[in-house]
Amino acid sequence: GAGVSQSPSNKVTEKGKDVELRCDPISGHTALYWYRQRLGQGLEFLIYFQGNSAPDKSGLPSDRFSAERTGESVSTLTIQRTQQEDSAVYLCASSGLAGPHTGAAQYFGPGTRLTVL
């Protein structure tokens, strides 16, 4: 597609339920990032994929959070046993260049607004 897409755009769930958030990166982009943005706050890095491997999982806030990526395409962020503090906008970004000496810009999707009741 022309840009990064994310689904669903909005998700309301009950505390304790599991949710899956999906990200479709720009075609051909090898790097994919997930961020969390709480209301009125900055971006909190969650995880980074290069291809389908995740060299940096340091940002995942707890073991309730996991993510996977199929090849160099779709990624899914799963939150198990959701808590109210998980309520935030979850943003996905992709970038087109891999490896050193790149520092490629990230292009962001519209985000998924998650509300945990």
Add this chain to the structure above:
Amino acid sequence: AQKVTQAQTEISVVEKEDVTLDCVYETRDTTYYLFWYKQPPSGELVFLIRRNSFDEQNEISGRYSWNFQKSTSSFNFTITASQVVDSAVYFCALTDNYGQNFVFGPGTRLSVLP
């Protein structure tokens, strides 16, 4: 560890005024990249500029200009003759040579009043 500081939490200006958004960064890398992103009320982040650490030339794009100074570890962003549509949260970001450690500043909320 890498860090980005945007000391201005919120700025309000009147339309047509010039405004500068400050960004100060910390890194031990000799090669790194700096970015500015705009997040309008719609929520989607928009890429504005990328600058690598070897290029200290200032850049101008229309009403936007950027001043990169390695000596002070700053990458400031100026909007000339601001417009209401410039109202947004602006984020400065830093990444290492491999594009892995992407660190965003806390953002500056700019309100341009008519």
